[in-house]
Amino acid sequence: MKTALADAIAARGYTTLTPVQEAVTNPDLTGVDMLVSAQTGSGKTLGFGLAIAPTLLGDDEKFDGAGAPLALVIAPTRELALQVKRELTWLYAGASAVLASCVGGMDMRDERRALARGAHIVVATPGRLRDHIMRGSINLSALRAVILDEADEMLDLGFREDLEFILGEAPDDRQTLLFSATVPAAIAKLAQGYQKDAVRVSTANAEAGQHADIEYRAMNVSPRDGENAIINVLRYYESPNAIVFCNTRAMVARLTTRLSNRGFAVVALSGELTQSERTHALQAMRDGRARVCVATDVAARGIDLPNLDLVVHAELPGSHETLLHRSGRTGRAGRKGVSVLIVPPVARKKAERILNWAKLRAEWGPAPSADEVSAKDEERMMNDEAWSEAITESEAPAIAKLIERFTPEQIAAAYLRQYHSRHSAPEDLGDPGEKPAPRAAFGPSVWFSVSGGRDKGAEPRRLLPMLCKAGGITRDDIGAIRIGDKESYVELRKPAAAGFKASIGENMRVEDGATVTELSQPPAIAQRADSKPGGRPAPSGPKPEWKKPARKGPPPASQLDDLPAILPQREQAKPAPKSTAPVQYDDAPAPRTKKPKSAPTTAPGKPRFAKGPKPDFTRDGAVTDAAAKPKFKGKPGSYTKDTTPVGKPSSKKNRARAAAKAGEGYSSKPGGAAGKPAGKPYAKPGGKPAGKPFGKPRGAPKGGKS
Numbered sequence: 001m002k003t004a005l006a007d008a009i010a011a012r013g014y015t016t017l018t019p020v021q022e023a024v025t026n027p028d029l030t031g032v033d034m035l036v037s038a039q040t041g042s043g044k045t046l047g048f049g050l051a052i053a054p055t056l057l058g059d060d061e062k063f064d065g066a067g068a069p070l071a072l073v074i075a076p077t078r079e080l081a082l083q084v085k086r087e088l089t090w091l092y093a094g095a096s097a098v099l100a101s102c103v104g105g106m107d108m109r110d111e112r113r114a115l116a117r118g119a120h121i122v123v124a125t126p127g128r129l130r131d132h133i134m135r136g137s138i139n140l141s142a143l144r145a146v147i148l149d150e151a152d153e154m155l156d157l158g159f160r161e162d163l164e165f166i167l168g169e170a171p172d173d174r175q176t177l178l179f180s181a182t183v184p185a186a187i188a189k190l191a192q193g194y195q196k197d198a199v200r201v202s203t204a205n206a207e208a209g210q211h212a213d214i215e216y217r218a219m220n221v222s223p224r225d226g227e228n229a230i231i232n233v234l235r236y237y238e239s240p241n242a243i244v245f246c247n248t249r250a251m252v253a254r255l256t257t258r259l260s261n262r263g264f265a266v267v268a269l270s271g272e273l274t275q276s277e278r279t280h281a282l283q284a285m286r287d288g289r290a291r292v293c294v295a296t297d298v299a300a301r302g303i304d305l306p307n308l309d310l311v312v313h314a315e316l317p318g319s320h321e322t323l324l325h326r327s328g329r330t331g332r333a334g335r336k337g338v339s340v341l342i343v344p345p346v347a348r349k350k351a352e353r354i355l356n357w358a359k360l361r362a363e364w365g366p367a368p369s370a371d372e373v374s375a376k377d378e379e380r381m382m383n384d385e386a387w388s389e390a391i392t393e394s395e396a397p398a399i400a401k402l403i404e405r406f407t408p409e410q411i412a413a414a415y416l417r418q419y420h421s422r423h424s425a426p427e428d429l430g431d432p433g434e435k436p437a438p439r440a441a442f443g444p445s446v447w448f449s450v451s452g453g454r455d456k457g458a459e460p461r462r463l464l465p466m467l468c469k470a471g472g473i474t475r476d477d478i479g480a481i482r483i484g485d486k487e488s489y490v491e492l493r494k495p496a497a498a499g500f501k502a503s504i505g506e507n508m509r510v511e512d513g514a515t516v517t518e519l520s521q522p523p524a525i526a527q528r529a530d531s532k533p534g535g536r537p538a539p540s541g542p543k544p545e546w547k548k549p550a551r552k553g554p555p556p557a558s559q560l561d562d563l564p565a566i567l568p569q570r571e572q573a574k575p576a577p578k579s580t581a582p583v584q585y586d587d588a589p590a591p592r593t594k595k596p597k598s599a600p601t602t603a604p605g606k607p608r609f610a611k612g613p614k615p616d617f618t619r620d621g622a623v624t625d626a627a628a629k630p631k632f633k634g635k636p637g638s639y640t641k642d643t644t645p646v647g648k649p650s651s652k653k654n655r656a657r658a659a660a661k662a663g664e665g666y667s668s669k670p671g672g673a674a675g676k677p678a679g680k681p682y683a684k685p686g687g688k689p690a691g692k693p694f695g696k697p698r699g700a701p702k703g704g705k706s
Helices: 003-011 019-024 044-051 053-057 078-091 108-117 126-135 151-156 160-169 185-194 223-237 249-261 275-286 320-327 345-357 370-382 396-405 408-421 460-471 494-504 557-573 652-663
Strands: 034-037 071-074 099-102 121-124 145-149 175-180 199-202 214-220 241-246 266-269 292-296 308-313 337-343 363-366 445-451 478-483 487-493 516-518
Touching (some): 003 044, 019 034, 019 044, 019 199, 044 145, 044 175, 071 078, 071 160, 078 121, 078 275, 099 126, 121 126, 126 160, 145 151, 145 160, 151 160, 175 185, 214 345, 223 241, 223 249, 223 308, 223 337, 223 370, 266 275, 308 320, 337 345, 370 408, 460 478, 460 494, 487 494, 494 516
Parallel strands (some): 034 175, 071 121, 071 145, 099 121, 145 175, 214 337, 241 292, 308 337
Antiparallel strands (some): 445 516, 478 487
């Protein structure tokens, strides 16, 4: 190790190196590409700072004049990049190193001027660094080492193309170091493509092991007590610094407002903030002006806060890697830390799955109750160092006056009240397994009209807070809200109506000049005509009844009793059938004729279908004429149709062939009668098929079942 670097480490109070620092500073790995996986908070920044020192300095103890950068450190977020720059600044201060940063959110002109003056080490984020390369602001030709810090996170954030572009622009003979908490397949593929014979360095089972200095606790809470449980957790531990992680910016804003209203010194950290706001928020955490930081995963990536003893997962992370990264903000450099997961009933399975994937063991239990928080406050108050401190001369006169004027009980009560006034009161939590009570009946109500409807953009989500604020009521006092074209109507609980009218005053006006009028009866207005002004009005009159579709298959037996009266009417109404007489040709053989059947004899007054052919029922229940059905012969399932020739044969040759086969008693159809022409499968349009019909017969064959 170089003398200048050793002196800097000793001045910082480091006596021993962490396992990852010892691994990467092994003399056998000098100048070698490395893929390093180590737990978050294990000292990776100082580790790669020491690892690249021989490559940058060689045999020298100090750098020469600054010019094109010799080393490039790439980090996923602005905060992490600036933190790396601060660490390397004190480490290489004795070696006269010049450092520059290129991060998004900062003035790009200042960065170009700094690069033009020269720098030995440049710390950058991928997007901004690529902009500088494309603009020609930075020269990478002299690079000796490239470090990718938190490489897995950069890939998750979509920086793969930027990283490949940057590594492609760097010299091929560089030393490349990839540092990551986990090494998924994407990181391994990146290492294979841009590293040469990389050595894999893994310490203390970093990919699967639980951080020994972090205590994991999973707290079951009811669905409505999620934010209240967070307040009790913060009050129970009273950590000097705590981070509350959320999944969205909206949740960050909501929770920050809630904690600020409860008296917590809180700051927010999300991607929508400017770089100046983010820097001020972190500085407030470092100097003690703020104790709680509400942040998203990306914003808090890689930040290192002193005395950070508590991490609260207000919302469960999406993966076990994210859980490890979140929790790794605490328990750093040998300090103890607590990682708390807020788990409502619907998220229990997800929490167990994430913990199993991360190979973590968490202590399950309820969130701290109000009594437990109060007991913890009393314990901290009794163990306060102020009780053991000696009374100073300046304090003695005031103490004497207090003892002379007040009793010990009064002094103790005053001290207790002062102590509690500096802390937010804990929340009373419900049973996590308790089912929500059913909503009580609304009861008698009074209707009010509010000027302005859809034409003014009125919406229930805007009317509800406006009326609650102006009338001094709660949302439980408001029932139905109906929006009309010109006016809006609100149902109010009758006991709250008098106080509502007294709060809004005699002029009956609320925000934006809207006028409120009490109605004597409920308004006659549809719930909603259309979501857009001028839309199609809601249909008037009763809602049409739903009709059951027609029944498929044969009709029920109860309808068969009406057939004697229905059938004659249908027979009369049926149109006359088309003529099916065959067309005669001069050279065609005489068609076969069928012997006419004698008309069935029926007794007077007896239904026609008593002795005639059975009526046929289609799928929709309509009755068809059974005489038009095929004539069945032989066994059930085997039948032939009427073989009267239809249409003109295709040619004389075919007709002669058919006549010869008929004379020999041959038929090409299975089950066909002897002497019957085989014919083609299909005749001319309008004729019957000559072959066997497709599908099953529609009617039941005589003498057997269908």
